[in-house]
Amino acid sequence: xxxxxxxxxxxxxxxxxxxxxxxxxxxxxxxxxxxxxxxxxxxxxxxxxxxxxxxxxxxxxxxxxxxxxxxxxxxxxxxxxxxxxxxxxxxxxxxxxxxxxxxxxxxxxxxxxxxxxxxxxxxxxxxxxxxxxxxxxxxxxxxxxxxxxxxxxxxxxxxxxxxxxxxxxxxxxxxxxxxxxxxxxxxxxxxxxxxxxxxxxxxxxxxxxxxxxxxxxxxxxxxxxxxxxxxxxxxxxxxxxxxxxxxxxxxxxxxxxxxxxxxxxxxxxxxxxxxxxxxxxxxxxxxxxxxxxxxxxxxxxxxxxxxxxxxxxxxxxxxxxxxxxxxxxxxxxxxxxxxxxxxx
Amino acid sequence: xxxxxxxxxxxxxxxxxxxxxxxxxxxxxxxxxxxxxxxxxxxxxxxxxxxxxxxxxxxxxxxxxxxxxxxxxxxxxxxxxxxxxxxxxxxxxxxxxxxxxxxxxxxxxxxxxxxxxxxxxxxxxxxxxxxxxxxxxxxxxxxxxxxxxxxxxxxxxxxxxxxxxxxxxxxxxxxxxxxxxxxxxxxxxxxxxxxxxxxxxxxxxxxxxxxxxxxxxxxxxxxxxxxxxxxxxxxxxxxxxxxxxxxxxxxxxxxxxxxxxxxxxxxxxxxxxxxxxxxxxxxxxxxxxxxxxxxxxxxxxxxxxxxxxxxxxxxxxxxxxxxxxxxxxxxxxxxxxxxxxxxxxxxxxxxxxxxxxxxxxxxxxx
Numbered sequence: 001x002x003x004x005x006x007x008x009x010x011x012x013x014x015x016x017x018x019x020x021x022x023x024x025x026x027x028x029x030x031x032x033x034x035x036x037x038x039x040x041x042x043x044x045x046x047x048x049x050x051x052x053x054x055x056x057x058x059x060x061x062x063x064x065x066x067x068x069x070x071x072x073x074x075x076x077x078x079x080x081x082x083x084x085x086x087x088x089x090x091x092x093x094x095x096x097x098x099x100x101x102x103x104x105x106x107x108x109x110x111x112x113x114x115x116x117x118x119x120x121x122x123x124x125x126x127x128x129x130x131x132x133x134x135x136x137x138x139x140x141x142x143x144x145x146x147x148x149x150x151x152x153x154x155x156x157x158x159x160x161x162x163x164x165x166x167x168x169x170x171x172x173x174x175x176x177x178x179x180x181x182x183x184x185x186x187x188x189x190x191x192x193x194x195x196x197x198x199x200x201x202x203x204x205x206x207x208x209x210x211x212x213x214x215x216x217x218x219x220x221x222x223x224x225x226x227x228x229x230x231x232x233x234x235x236x237x238x239x240x241x242x243x244x245x246x247x248x249x250x251x252x253x254x255x256x257x258x259x260x261x262x263x264x265x266x267x268x269x270x271x272x273x274x275x276x277x278x279x280x281x282x283x284x285x286x287x288x289x290x291x292x293x294x295x296x297x298x299x300x301x302x303x304x305x306x307x308x309x310x311x312x313x314x315x316x317x318x319x320x321x322x323x324x325x326x327x328x329x330x331x332x333x334x335x336x337x338x339x340x341x342x343x344x
Numbered sequence: 345x346x347x348x349x350x351x352x353x354x355x356x357x358x359x360x361x362x363x364x365x366x367x368x369x370x371x372x373x374x375x376x377x378x379x380x381x382x383x384x385x386x387x388x389x390x391x392x393x394x395x396x397x398x399x400x401x402x403x404x405x406x407x408x409x410x411x412x413x414x415x416x417x418x419x420x421x422x423x424x425x426x427x428x429x430x431x432x433x434x435x436x437x438x439x440x441x442x443x444x445x446x447x448x449x450x451x452x453x454x455x456x457x458x459x460x461x462x463x464x465x466x467x468x469x470x471x472x473x474x475x476x477x478x479x480x481x482x483x484x485x486x487x488x489x490x491x492x493x494x495x496x497x498x499x500x501x502x503x504x505x506x507x508x509x510x511x512x513x514x515x516x517x518x519x520x521x522x523x524x525x526x527x528x529x530x531x532x533x534x535x536x537x538x539x540x541x542x543x544x545x546x547x548x549x550x551x552x553x554x555x556x557x558x559x560x561x562x563x564x565x566x567x568x569x570x571x572x573x574x575x576x577x578x579x580x581x582x583x584x585x586x587x588x589x590x591x592x593x594x595x596x597x598x599x600x601x602x603x604x605x606x607x608x609x610x611x612x613x614x615x616x617x618x619x620x621x622x623x624x625x626x627x628x629x630x631x632x633x634x635x636x637x638x639x640x641x642x643x644x645x646x647x648x649x650x651x652x653x654x655x656x657x658x659x660x661x662x663x664x665x666x667x668x669x670x671x672x673x674x675x676x677x678x679x680x681x682x683x684x685x686x687x688x689x690x691x692x693x694x695x696x697x698x699x700x701x702x703x704x705x706x707x708x709x710x
Contacts, residue, residue: 038609118442157403
């Protein structure tokens with residue numbers, strides 16, 4: 001207890017001794033040297049983190065300005081990335097990024113919601129903890145492993161699904177293919193390395209993140225309200241629909257958007273699966289396509305300094321999009337959690 | 345209210361027998377089990393019929409889809425025979441939710457299982473762990489060459505990144521929660537925004553500043569800087585969340601007993617948050633460990649074991665996995681799966697440690 005006795009003088013009350021009983025005793029403390037050093041250290045840690053993280057944002061902005069000035073709006077309306085002819089633009093990659101993220105979310109959303117509902121309402125008590133751990137584990141699996149699995153396991157098997165979609169759903173423009181899907185010897189190569197397959201793989205990567213946010217918000221739902229619904233004779237689904245889903249709306253939307261933010265920035269799995277083509281690709285079942293991060297990963301090697309700036313500008317645009325998505329997501333999630341606080 | 349008596353959530357007619365015996369809750373009735381199993385069997389049979397006889401589709405996936413669809417239809421029809429639409433909806437929703445959960449777990453098992461299964465051929469040879477790839481070409485068998493250089497590279501990069509980011513990240517979190525002040529809002533906003541930074545952009549940043557501007561060669565050092573830049577906001581933010589939930593009463597009690605602020609933080613706040621902080625750090629490390637794209641831009645690629653992080657290219661396990669997977673040779677792809685398996689095992693081990701830490705502290709408190 002040596003420490004405590006040492007500290008007592010640290011809180012130095014000015015004007016010791018009882019003065020006039022009616023005047024409030026002045027409360028002012030001076031910090032000990034230890035505290036000053038501590039605060040200084042911690043402040044400088046904050047400053048370094050601010051400098052590093054804020055520095056990246058500033059740096060990206062500064063590097064991107066000349067690109068936007070030189071190329072102007074054509075940077076956003078050119079789909080080619082051909083530095084030799086001066087045709088550089090991110091229209092195609094932006095469209096590709098959005099398509100990939102959309103496919104990913106279309107698959108990830110129902111699966112994540114179903115899984116979160118299962119864990120919070122249906123799973124037996126013993127299974128629940130295990131499933132939560134497994135979902136966390138799924139989020140920690142490196143993206144290169146997902147990519148490897150996507151290329152060697154999923155792609156050869158998924159071809160048939162793409163082919164079937166092209167045969168039966170080609171009246172939807174995105175499911176069209178350029179070859180004849182009904183030919184007796186259908187070209188399997190056409191259906192490989194597509195945005196659709198890449199989106200499927202990315203959906204598995206973003207799903208655990210969305211699921212954990214949803215599950216956490218569901219777990220904050222007041223048990224009294226759920227029990228009230230059940231006591232009034234609701235079935236379990238009735239309880240979910242009337243109590244849990246309205247309560248967890250913020251978590252559902254926010255979690256999905258966080259997943260979307262991750263899907264937009266995903267690089268390696270998309271790079272492994274996609275065969276790169278710089279064109280605006282509406283037909284997602286077909287070979288080829290590209291995303292912003294794939295553009296950066298595939299073009300950084302032979303780039304001149306202006307091209308690097310252009311890549312940085314593309315990176316900045318991608319970062320701004322994910323930033324907006326993530327900020328909106330955290331606002332939505334934060335609002336739904338606002339009532340919850342912890343006390344002692 | 346015929347619905348209620350038929351409902352699967354166990355509201356069976358009250359038992360007439362012993363008054364003291366608790367009524368069984370949530371017990372599945374024979375009807376529940378029988379209709380589920382029967383519909384599953386009917387779905388399989390119908391699906392098989394349609395798949396083999398009536399439609400020209402091929403592939404096991406099509407069969408699964410058709411059978412699932414038939415099964416759900418049968419389930420709805422069977423339920424409708426004896427119960428109202430409320431019960432039909434409840435049962436279909438349960439089935440759909442269960443399917444989603446099963447699909448995800450199945451996919452996870454497939455991903456882990458397939459990678460380890462493909463990797464086990466490479467992992468079976470001891471030289472895979474004790475040799476680098478400098479003397480083994482793509483045509484050499486698996487008995488030559490290994491991934492020692494990538495294991496060493498990964499360990500170096502992640503160690504340096506952890507050394508750099510953990511004190512900074514936790515220090516920043518302590519600043520945000522314990523000290524605060526005018527600047528803290530700005531720091532919090534910036535850190536929070538930077539968690540949205542795509543990892544490839546972090547790599548590009550280090551490539552342009554450290555490698556092209558400062559003239560450092562592509563090396564392990566540059567790669568670990570890129571990983572650090574990516575991990576720093578993640579760890580800072582996760583730690584801040586953990587520190588914020590430390591009950592305010594504990595801090596006040598400590599201060600009221602006369603301890604100074606740093607003693608409060610060091611002896612009360614940080615120990616209370618230790619399990620959460622450990623988890624935050626371990627999960628951040630797992631993220632950094634598996635990150636490929638910043639390393640791709642900054643580390644270069646080599647087949648040699650390079651133990652000097654400041655000179656010459658250095659390769660990490662994810663980067664090696666990626667590079668080998670692009671090779672047309674079967675042996676290289678097997679090696680790629682081997683490297684992925686080693687990586688997966690590392691992540692699993694880290695994960696198990698995180699779980700053990702949390703479980704132990706929870707057990708200790710009870």
